[in-house]
Amino acid sequence: xxxxxxxxxxxxxxxxxxxxxxxxxxxxxxxxxxxxxxxxxxxxxxxxxxxxxxxxxxxxxxxxxxxxxxxxxxxxxxxxxxxxxxxxxxxxxxxxxxxxxxxxxxxxxxxxxxxxxxxxxxxxxxxxxxxxxxxxxxxxxxxxxxxxxxxxxxxxxxxxxxxxxxxxxxxxxxxxxxxxxxxxxxxxxxxxxxxxxxxxxxxxxxxxxxxxxxxxxxxxxxxxxxxxxxxxxxxxxxx
Amino acid sequence: xxxxxxxxxxxxxxxxxxxxxxxxxxxxxxxxxxxxxxxxxxxxxxxxxxxxxxxxxxxxxxxxxxxxxxxxxxxxxxxxxxxxxxxxxxxxxxxxxxxxxxxxxxxxxxxxxxxxxxxxxxxxxxxxxxxxxxxxxxxxxxxxxxxxxxxxxxxxxxxxxxxxxxxxxxxxxxxxxxxxxxxxxxxxxxxxxxxxxxxxxxxxxxxxxxxxxxxxxxxxxxxxxxxxxxxxxxxxxxx
DNA sequence: TCCGGACAACCTGCCAGACAGGTTTGCCCA
DNA sequence: TGGGCAAACCTGTCTGGCAGGTTGTCCGGA
Numbered sequence: 268x269x270x271x272x273x274x275x276x277x278x279x280x281x282x283x284x285x286x287x288x289x290x291x292x293x294x295x296x297x298x299x300x301x302x303x304x305x306x307x308x309x310x311x312x313x314x315x316x317x318x319x320x321x322x323x324x325x326x327x328x329x330x331x332x333x334x335x336x337x338x339x340x341x342x343x344x345x346x347x348x349x350x351x352x353x354x355x356x357x358x359x360x361x362x363x364x365x366x367x368x369x370x371x372x373x374x375x376x377x378x379x380x381x382x383x384x385x386x387x388x389x390x391x392x393x394x395x396x397x398x399x400x401x402x403x404x405x406x407x408x409x410x411x412x413x414x415x416x417x418x419x420x421x422x423x424x425x426x427x428x429x430x431x432x433x434x435x436x437x438x439x440x441x442x443x444x445x446x447x448x449x450x451x452x453x454x455x456x457x458x459x460x461x462x463x464x465x466x467x468x469x470x471x472x473x474x475x476x477x478x479x480x481x482x483x484x485x486x487x488x489x490x491x492x493x494x495x496x497x498x499x500x501x502x503x504x505x506x
Numbered sequence: 507x508x509x510x511x512x513x514x515x516x517x518x519x520x521x522x523x524x525x526x527x528x529x530x531x532x533x534x535x536x537x538x539x540x541x542x543x544x545x546x547x548x549x550x551x552x553x554x555x556x557x558x559x560x561x562x563x564x565x566x567x568x569x570x571x572x573x574x575x576x577x578x579x580x581x582x583x584x585x586x587x588x589x590x591x592x593x594x595x596x597x598x599x600x601x602x603x604x605x606x607x608x609x610x611x612x613x614x615x616x617x618x619x620x621x622x623x624x625x626x627x628x629x630x631x632x633x634x635x636x637x638x639x640x641x642x643x644x645x646x647x648x649x650x651x652x653x654x655x656x657x658x659x660x661x662x663x664x665x666x667x668x669x670x671x672x673x674x675x676x677x678x679x680x681x682x683x684x685x686x687x688x689x690x691x692x693x694x695x696x697x698x699x700x701x702x703x704x705x706x707x708x709x710x711x712x713x714x715x716x717x718x719x720x721x722x723x724x725x726x727x728x729x730x731x732x733x734x735x736x737x738x739x740x741x742x743x744x745x
Numbered sequence: 746t747c748c749g750g751a752c753a754a755c756c757t758g759c760c761a762g763a764c765a766g767g768t769t770t771g772c773c774c775a
Numbered sequence: 776t777g778g779g780c781a782a783a784c785c786t787g788t789c790t791g792g793c794a795g796g797t798t799g800t801c802c803g804g805a
Contacts, residue, residue: 272587272667272675282759283566291594295601307785318760320559323786327522327563328570332591334598339786340767348604352571353592355530357673359573362534365587366672374673381616433605434596434613438677521788546756557789562757578757579796748805756797762790769784775777 286325350440376493383489385430387482456499525564589679615732622728624669626721695738
């Protein structure tokens with residue numbers, strides 16, 4: 268696998284990409300925020316002297332990146348930050364064998380040891396509650412892997428949120444689609460009840476460290492969690 | 507600013523989004539890799555029983571996320587991993603005031619202390635050469651901020667590449683567009699020659715640590731670099 | 746046999762016009 | 776003043792068409 272990651276020079280002077288530029292410029296120039304409405308397709312079509320087809324494709328592209336929201340009959344609106352697009356990029360990388368699962372774990376470890384630390388420092392009572400609930404729900408539903416996975420994902424997500432930096436949420440979210448596909452593999456490498464509970468216990472301990480407000484301990488537990496996971500994956504021959 | 511980051515449930519059963527799904531499924535099912543060709547618009551149109559317009563918008567959306575490459579007259583091809591889409595998402599977040607510059611620095615610090623460490627462990631001779639060249643070029647062109655910035659960005663990018671994990675390159679690249687806009691602000695907070703050279707010296711030292719293969723020192727230098735930068739930004743009132 | 750060039754078939758970029766629904770707005774009536 | 780209805784507006788999708796770039800093939804010459 269090559270580690271080349273490029274960015275095409277997007278001065279591709281096609282009408283559609285120019286139109287995309289005009290629309291983002293419009294958002295910036297008018298200081299639009301999430302929920303604010305954009306001009307209609309027909310209006311932009313006239314204004315930029317291109318066909319509605321071109322404007323539509325531009326809107327469609329922006330919607331694909333989740334920069335705007337589109338709904339039938341309604342005007343396009345500026346969207347809230349959303350990790351959907353990044354999620355697709357990562358998934359694409361994995362499926363085209365440009366990214367390995369192990370590389371994802373390394374990045375997640377790097378990011379999530381930080382979110383755990385920050386969460387321990389910045390979490391609110393509500394957030395602690397949600398984090399702990401998910402950790403405990405993992406143990407309660409240990410017989411239903413599907414449930415365990417959902418609470419596991421939500422657990423990590425809530426920690427990222429509690430870190431109070433939306434970019435961390437964005438990145439953690441970006442791995443969600445792929446995680447949903449690789450998670451069962453990791454689970455299967457822990458066939459005994461004891462091993463499963465041990466893995467879940469780390470989550471519970473982590474929730475407690477965040478509740479106590481112990482960043483060092485939260486950091487270490489998250490690091491251990493990922494170290495164990497990678498070890499399990501390697502043992503299963505995923506490398 | 508809210509820290510909410512959502513992902514719309516994309517079961518939007520529109521023809522276009524279904525078609526996007528079909529195309530990504532096609533890539534996965536046929537195990538296509540970068541450069542491989544996709545069916546023509548007309549063929550997909552017949553195959554999925556939708557108009558060419560719909561297929562075009564689907565292609566256009568995928569191209570916006572840089573999952574495929576489109577060129578006139580040519581068939582669409584599977585694209586290499588590319589941070590263009592992620593870059594736009596981040597930029598959008600900043601312009602709509604959902605992300606602050608300081609939050610970006612925190613994430614970059616988290617990611618890049620890791621890339622510096624890994625680069626020190628995994629770099630090849632060629633990579634060391636490129637990294638050092640950029641660091642030295644910063645010093646040589648110290649009178650032309652534009653040049654300094656370009657070499658600075660390239661410096662960080664090369665380190666990410668040397669870490670041999672494409673996801674790190676992806677993330678570092680994702681911040682490039684925004685960095686290009688905020689970099690001059692940081693530069694202005696270092697008005698004296700001495701301060702500028704001091705900041706550049708860290709880069710040179712870092713290049714050396716990576717060359718020597720000293721991960722601990724590389725890590726610390728990168729951390730210091732970001733700490734200084736944040737301090738400068740705060741002093742300038744960007745917070 | 747091999748190479749190069751020209752031509753035909755194919756493909757994409759863009760456009761105009763049209764129609765079926767869903768949404769918004771404003772007006773009118775109670 | 777408040778509620779409801781109809782018209783105006785807007786988006787999703789389709790058809791058909793033309794210009795211009797690309798690809799592949801085939802034939803003639805070396």
